[in-house]
Amino acid sequence: MxxxxxxxxxxxxxxxADYISARLIxxxxxxxxxPEKAHSLIINTCGFIQAAREESINExxxxxxxxxxxxxxxxxxxxxxxxxxGIELLRxxxxxxxxxxxxxxxxLARAVATSSRLVKPVFKDARRLxxxxxxxxxxxxxxxxxxxxxxxxxxxxxxxCAIPFIRGKYRSRSLKAVVDEARFLADHGKxxxxxxxxxxxxxxxxxxERSNIINLLQELEKIEKISWIRLLYLYPDRxxxxxxxxxxxxxxxxxxxxxxxxHINDDILKRMRRRTSRRQIEQLLFKIKTIIxxxxxxxxxxxGFPGESKEQFKELRTFIETYRFDRVGVFSFSLEEGTVAAKxxxxxxxxxxxxxxxxxxxxxxxIAFAKNNSLIGTNKKVIIDSxxxxxxxxxxxxxxxxxxxxxxxxxxxxxxxxxxxxxxxxGANGYDLMGEVLQG
Numbered sequence: 001m002x003x004x005x006x007x008x009x010x011x012x013x014x015x016x017a018d019y020i021s022a023r024l025i026x027x028x029x030x031x032x033x034x035p036e037k038a039h040s041l042i043i044n045t046c047g048f049i050q051a052a053r054e055e056s057i058n059e060x061x062x063x064x065x066x067x068x069x070x071x072x073x074x075x076x077x078x079x080x081x082x083x084x085x086g087i088e089l090l091r092x093x094x095x096x097x098x099x100x101x102x103x104x105x106x107x108l109a110r111a112v113a114t115s116s117r118l119v120k121p122v123f124k125d126a127r128r129l130x131x132x133x134x135x136x137x138x139x140x141x142x143x144x145x146x147x148x149x150x151x152x153x154x155x156x157x158x159x160x161c162a163i164p165f166i167r168g169k170y171r172s173r174s175l176k177a178v179v180d181e182a183r184f185l186a187d188h189g190k191x192x193x194x195x196x197x198x199x200x201x202x203x204x205x206x207x208x209e210r211s212n213i214i215n216l217l218q219e220l221e222k223i224e225k226i227s228w229i230r231l232l233y234l235y236p237d238r239x240x241x242x243x244x245x246x247x248x249x250x251x252x253x254x255x256x257x258x259x260x261x262x263h264i265n266d267d268i269l270k271r272m273r274r275r276t277s278r279r280q281i282e283q284l285l286f287k288i289k290t291i292i293x294x295x296x297x298x299x300x301x302x303x304g305f306p307g308e309s310k311e312q313f314k315e316l317r318t319f320i321e322t323y324r325f326d327r328v329g330v331f332s333f334s335l336e337e338g339t340v341a342a343k344x345x346x347x348x349x350x351x352x353x354x355x356x357x358x359x360x361x362x363x364x365x366x367i368a369f370a371k372n373n374s375l376i377g378t379n380k381k382v383i384i385d386s387x388x389x390x391x392x393x394x395x396x397x398x399x400x401x402x403x404x405x406x407x408x409x410x411x412x413x414x415x416x417x418x419x420x421x422x423x424x425x426x427g428a429n430g431y432d433l434m435g436e437v438l439q440g
Contacts, residue, residue, distance in 0.1 A: 002030045003112060004038035004072070006063070008056055009046025011147040011196045011232075011403070013079055016102070017044040020078065021138035023105050024112060031140065035066055040074045040112045047081035047166060049334035056081045057093075064095035074115050076100065078108055084166050086121030098122070102167060103129060126168040129153065137181060144383060144418035145192035145228075145402055146185045150178050150216065154198035156235070158262075159273045159340035160302065160333065163198060172204050175211045179219045186225035191418050192383055193220060194230045194401065201238035214246050221252045227420055228383065229253045230401060236261060236284055237276050241291075248292045254398050255295045257288055262302050264319040265312040271344065272305065278319075285323060296399040298327035303360060304353030305333045306344035313356050320363060326371065327405055328364040330357050372406075372428035379438065382408055382423040387415045395423075397433075412437025 003024055007017045020042065021031055032038050041063045045056035060077060067075045074097040077089055083101040090099050098116065100108045101123020111118065129152070139146070153168040154161070182193055195216075197203065204211035213231075220229055229252050234243075236259050247253050263269055264278050288295050301316060320328065332353040335342050380397045385407075387393035393415040394407050409432065410423055423435035 045079035045081035151197040304348040
């Protein structure tokens with residue numbers, strides 16, 4: 001039978017979907033990109049914040065219209081939203097034939113094989129979840145990069161975040177399993193490995209062999225076919241001098257620091273339960289730039305946290321203006337059921353949140369455009385993600401992560417996806433760059 005699988009949410013969720021696809025293919029089913037030709041429709045949902053939940057529900061309703069026409073025959077939901085609100089989904093959307101929580105790949109596979117309709121969701125309590133991993137992973141694209149998930153869950157209990165209630169406590173994947181999957185990805189043409197988790201810096205603390213993120217990076221660097229390793233989600237208070245020094249001298253681990261700071265005002269950081277202060281954050285930024293002057297700093301901030309005053313927002317704005325981060329994402333506070341912050345008051349109005357978000361994004365846009373203009377005339381290493389023909393392609397510098405950062409349009413000869421070339425930056429158009437490949 002044919003199945004269609006829609007991926008929603010973060011790269012970690014995408015990896016989970018790849019495990020689901022592999023299991024169904026191993027069972028003899030065929031993956032199709034056309035939902036109208038599928039016997040079973042599967043949506044791997046996201047339930048992290050309100051906007052993501054709304055998107056997941058809207059996509060379920062869209063696909064339910066196909067099911068109502070008589071074909072496809074079954075419609076299933078899995079992923080974070082199913083884990084968090086499985087009962088409500090089944091009750092509220094009668095077109096759903098089953099809802100499966102995180103890691104319930106076997107149960108989902110049985111339902112697809114038998115076209116079953118379930119009357120209650122299949123899921124475990126988040127406190128009992130194992131590491132979410134299939135026995136194999138399906139690769140459906142020809143891109144030269146892939147996400148590699150090294151852990152699941154989170155122990156941080158930030159006051160605004162529901163992830164620990166959805167995905168459970170932090171669980172590291174064994175070093176051998178991670179390295180084996182990285183070799184598999186490399187053998188399938190992936191030259192850039194992007195390490196994802198809720199917190200890469202905590203990797204290995206719960207393993208018997210007491211591995212850590214540096215041990216893992218050292219093993220991954222031994223894989224000859226891998227050229228770039230990119231670390232995402234480095235919790236600020238665990239980025240120490242040893243990790244910075246390792247990244248400074250590494251041949252393959254990129255000097256790309258993804259630090260979710262969330263705010264800079266001490267009072268808000270305390271109420272967010274972030275375990276860092278402004279002073280500690282500034283010391284960390286100084287240490288990184290002292291050891292690695294060319295380091296790329298990426299971060300995220302939340303505006304409109306309950307009680308955020310004009311003065312506290314102004315402090316955040318001035319901080320961003322002063323430090324001129326290379327990459328910044330800004331999000332409005334989302335009130336999440338069951339979190340500590342959901343009970344905090346006073347709430348900031350949606351209008352004020354949107355105004356603050358727009359203000360920061362406009363500021364960061366000015367910073368980003370100025371940084372891009374300063375690159376004109378310089379040479380950068382670029383990985384080619386796709387090529388329209390042999391003379392024009394799109395790619396990324398070492399400073400840019402796919403999906404979230406900017407791209408570069410490249411002109412040259414014999415350009416192929418997966419190649420890493422030296423490119424002279426010839427122009428900038430907003431967030432995108434233009435360049436010519438240097439031959440030789």
